[in-house]
Amino acid sequence: MSAALFIEQVFNGLQFGVMLFLMSAGLTLIFGVMGLINLAHGALYMVGAFAAAAVSAATGSFLLALMGALAASAVAGVLVEVIVIRRLYARDHLDQVLATFALILIFSEGTRWVFGSFPLYLDVPAALAGPVMLPFGIAYPAYRLAIIGIGLVVAAALFFLIAGTRVGMRIRAGESDREMIGALGVNISALYTGVFALGAALAGFAGALVGAIQSVQVGMGEPVLILAFVTIVIGGIGSIRGAFVGALLVGLTDTLGRVLLPILFSAVMEPSAAATVGGALASMAIYILMALVLLFKPTGLYGGAA
Amino acid sequence: MRREAIFNTALWLGLLAYPVWAWLGDEPYQITLATRVAILALAGVGLNIALGLGGLVSLGHAMFFGIGGYAAGILASHAQSYTPLYDGAFTIEGTQNMLVIWLVAVVAAGLVALVTGALSLRTSGVYFIMITLAFGQMFYYFTISWPAYGGEDGLSIYVRNWFPGLNTLDPLTFFLICFSILSLALLLSWRIAGSAFGLALNAARQNEDRVRAVGIEPYRLRLVAFVISGAITGLAGALYADLNRFVSPTMFSWQLSGEIMVFVILGGVARLFGPVAGAALFILLEEVLGGVSDYWHIWLGVLLLIVVLFARGGLIGLIAGQGTGQATGQRKRAGGADD
Known part of the structure; x- marks a missing residue:
């Protein structure tokens, strides 16, 4: 394999990882602050993608579509938090899993009801449609490069929000002692709704950005949700930094595994068998990675003590 | 508990009587529905040992269901094509004998449960x-x-696998096979709940530290429970493959894991007959609501939300009142990594 192809795959892995980070950051934040496991996070990702596709079809503007995705998923997040999620904070994880599983059913079938079963398409904005020439003669799609850039900017903004602002201070305080900050006069209820809406907006944003590369369809959120789970298990639940490192690890392992493993196996077996074995192993690579991390650090790379 | 015992008996008799009635009325589709209830309930009985007794919220039980299904599918496909499964130093032939298939399904699912459980149980919550x-x-x-x-x-199984001395192609006979296995699994589950092992497992769910203090290692208990749980769900998968004469990757899908959990919850967690009630209710809803609307999953979701938020005992809890075997109250599991 040429170096150019390899670098291109590294970029693909980064792009995938950055998207996973947007999903995982919300999940891990919601878990860290509220102690809630949210299976419906993937549904919010889908809401973002559908909102973007609908706005884009109506106005033709990709920027408006992104805004629409952010707004729709944040509003959906607030509604879901106020109506259902709020009642689950004091419950055990089993109840949280079931209630958010129920939300997935409602969101997925509701979306199918409104938009139908056929996938929608969201076009890449014209300005970013072509390839960009990188050093060493590598042509890489501008849109994917833009996603990596946007993802890194959002990640930096999120780190700043959590570590450097007054809101972030409250969020961190909520993570360590929710009763104390309530006693100090912070409106816990509003803080929780805000954190949930932030997580939802990040998921919806990711959905809209990815929607332009893949098709927008019902059920698109759950595979990403499960990858995001793998990501935060690897990174350590509750840690934004862990989510970032985990997301890049998962993105790169998955993308490079699919390219490199079949080539690796072709050194020792015939090409068709190597493609089969390598492909099958590549589809399991991130789970094996997760199992390895768990063997050595059961709470993840950046997780606290068990 | 008396009301629960009466309800359980009625449910058991009802599930047995319904296909017999359908057989008399010559309605094979209804027999198939009852068979599905029995098989899905069996999968739920498996999960209930981990979830209800052990407090292990496994969202991956479709894995065992799928392995059982593929054990049946793979063995049958080799038997159909007369190609050996493995031909090296010794030869392993495929088979269509249900007894062998069940054994393979149980052992394979149990082994996978042992490996995944050993890894997963290092963590909690x-x-x-x-x-x-x-x-x-x-x-x-x-x-x-x-x-x-x-x-x-x-993978398709062209002719349903055979059982010595029985005609498995007859819907009622196949139902009775599934029903018998379900009854045996319920018996096993009941015996486990009352055994020293089951009591220790239940205690570990309620208070891990105290169990450890009296010298019992919760990890081993949970691993054993997880393996038994996975093996039973694997057996259900093998039966399901025979019911549909088809296995596909959707048997492994996470939605199915969620649905198996839904059976257990709709019926009532840690109730012996909870999965049976839940699976029956699920199939009933699917038939009734599915006939009214293509989007019946919305209503299933709404119902599930209501049960989780307001009716925690599930169906059996509503009918029989609060039992002694209540699982997980409003508290979080002690000693988790999350608290």
Whole structure:
């Protein structure tokens, strides 16, 4: 394999990882602050993608579509938090899993009801449609490069929000002692709704950005949700930094595994068998990675003590 | 508990009587529905041992269901094509004998449960949920990308596997086979709940530290419970493969893991007959609501939300009142990584 192809795959892995980070950051934040496991996070990702596709079809503007995705998923997040999620904070994880599983059913079938079963398409904005020439003669799609850039900017903004602002201070305080900050006069209820809406907006944003590369369809959120789970298990639940490192690890392992493993196996077996074995192993690579991390650090790379 | 015992008996008799009535009325479709209830309830009985007794919220039980299904599918496909499964120093032939298939399904699912359980049980709480989910997904993607047994298209069993002395092609006979296995599994589950092992497992769910203080290691108890749980769900998978005469990667899908959990919850967690009530209710809803609307999953979701938020005992809890075997109250599991 040429170096150019390899670098291109590294970029693909980064792009995938950055998207996973947007999903995982919300999940891990919601878990860290509220102690809630949210299976419906993937549904919010889908809401973002559908909102973007609908706005884009109506106005033709990709920027408006992104805004629409952010707004729709944040509003959906607030509604879901106020109506259902709020009642689950004091419950055990089993109840949280079931209630958010129920939300997935409602969101997925509701979306199918409104938009139908056929996938929608969201076009890449014209300005970013072509390839960009990188050093060493590598042509890489501008849109994917833009996603990596946007993802890194959002990640930096999120780190700043959590570590450097007054809101972030409250969020961190909520993570360590929710009763104390309530006693100090912070409106816990509003803080929780805000954190949930932030997580939802990040998921919806990711959905809209990815929607332009893949098709927008019902059920698109759950595979990403499960990858995001793998990501935060690897990174350590509750840690934004862990989510970032985990997301890049998962993105790169998955993308490079699919390219490199079949080539690796072709050194020792015939090409068709190597493609089969390598492909099958590549589809399991991130789970094996997760199992390895768990063997050595059961709470993840950046997780606290068990 | 008396009301629960009466309800359980009525449910058991009802599930047995319904297909017999359908057989008399010559309605094979209704027999198939009852068979589905029995098989899905069996999968739920398996999960209930981990979930209800052990407090292990496994969101990956479709993994065992799928392994049982593929054990049946793979053995039958080799028997149908007269090709050996393995031909090296010794030869392993495929088979269509249900007894052999069940044994393979139980052992394979149990082994997978042993390995995934040994890894997953190193963690607890929300990590455990996510990891079991991820392992299930790993098998899902593996079956899709492994072309030898149909890959994404799945694998057909052209003629239902046979059982010595019985005509399994007859719907009622096949129902009775599934029903008998379900009854045996219920008996086993009841015996486990009352045994020293079951009591210790239940105690470990309620207070891990105290159990440890009296010298019992919760990890081993949970691992054993997880293996038994996985093996029973695996057996259900093998039966399901025979019911549909078809296996596909969707048997491994995470939605199915969620649905198996829904059976247990709709019926009532840690109730012996909870999965039976839940599976029956699920199939009933599917038939009734599915006939009214294509989007019946919305109403299933709403119902599930209501049960989780307001009716925690499930169906049996509503009918029989609060039992002694109540699982997980409004508290979080002690000693989790999350608190």
